[in-house]
Amino acid sequence: MAGENAGGVAKRFLYVNRRAPYGTIYALESLEVVLIGAAFEQDVSLAFLGDGVYQLTKGQNTKALEVKNFSPTFRALEDYDVTKLYVEKEALEARGLSETDLVVPVKVVSAQRMAEIMEAQDVILSF
Amino acid sequence: MKFGILVNEGPYTHQASDSAYQFVKAALAKGHEVCRVFFYHDGVNNGTRLTVPPQDDRNIVKRWSELASLHKLDLVLCIAAAQRRGLMDAAEAKRNGKDADNLAPGFRISGLGQLIEAGIQADRLVVFGD
Numbered sequence: 001m002a003g004e005n006a007g008g009v010a011k012r013f014l015y016v017n018r019r020a021p022y023g024t025i026y027a028l029e030s031l032e033v034v035l036i037g038a039a040f041e042q043d044v045s046l047a048f049l050g051d052g053v054y055q056l057t058k059g060q061n062t063k064a065l066e067v068k069n070f071s072p073t074f075r076a077l078e079d080y081d082v083t084k085l086y087v088e089k090e091a092l093e094a095r096g097l098s099e100t101d102l103v104v105p106v107k108v109v110s111a112q113r114m115a116e117i118m119e120a121q122d123v124i125l126s127f
Numbered sequence: 128m129k130f131g132i133l134v135n136e137g138p139y140t141h142q143a144s145d146s147a148y149q150f151v152k153a154a155l156a157k158g159h160e161v162c163r164v165f166f167y168h169d170g171v172n173n174g175t176r177l178t179v180p181p182q183d184d185r186n187i188v189k190r191w192s193e194l195a196s197l198h199k200l201d202l203v204l205c206i207a208a209a210q211r212r213g214l215m216d217a218a219e220a221k222r223n224g225k226d227a228d229n230l231a232p233g234f235r236i237s238g239l240g241q242l243i244e245a246g247i248q249a250d251r252l253v254v255f256g257d
Contacts, residue, residue, distance in 0.1 A: 011246065011247055013246060025168060026135075029168055029207075029208060032207060032239060033242060033243070036238065036239040036240055036243065037243040039240070040244070042243070042246075042247065123246040124254075125133065125242075126254055126256075127135070
């Protein structure tokens with residue numbers, strides 16, 4: 001297992017985002033890890049499950065909350081070569097959302113497919 | 128096996144730090160290696176030396192410090208998360224013009240790169256939190 005990744009071969013990192021963007025700091029601090037981690041040239045994917053899908057919705061306005069709206073940062077991920085964003089189909093549907101409601105292009109996948117994606121990772125960071 | 132550990136919750140409010148501590152202790156006792164314990168989100172609060180828990184309760188911070196000293200563990204607080212929450216070592220206190228520091232023995236403050244590095248170097252990165 002360790003041998004597979006020896007000698008500087010990239011590991012598969014998956015960041016799992018399960019929480020709404022505001023209300024707690026997890027989503028924001030998760031994105032900070034993704035941005036820092038991008039410099040390490042690993043094979044990076046992001047997954048959005050449950051309320052985590054709200055992190056990607058268009059038209060976020062946080063003015064009344066007096067916290068920073070960090071959703072534009074997702075659009076910058078491409079510049080960091082982070083392009084694999086997976087969104088759980090069931091989570092979108094349960095919240096009345098579709099792909100067109102999101103700020104970036106994503107791959108919408110079933111919960112079953114998401115499980116397979118997770119299975120294929122080396123490191124999973126869940127926030 | 129070589130483990131990296133991520134602790135995402137603060138002491139006492141949440142069991143994450145307790146579970147991580149028990150896991151690390153058990154892993155070391157079985158002869159495994161723990162290359163780093165990284166504290167993120169409210170997890171950075173595990174690194175303040177100013178906690179004073181009741182005498183009949185476990186001392187979570189002291190317990191980490193002692194385990195670090197015994198096994199040369201690398202306990203790292205995320206600097207961005209620590210700054211937000213008022214955790215600092217003497218150098219950080221000076222740099223930010225603060226009149227005190229509070230980092231517990233055995234802990235150090237560094238960047239998020241240390242978490243990614245632990246993920247790369249360890250055979251398994253184990254996350255403790257909700």
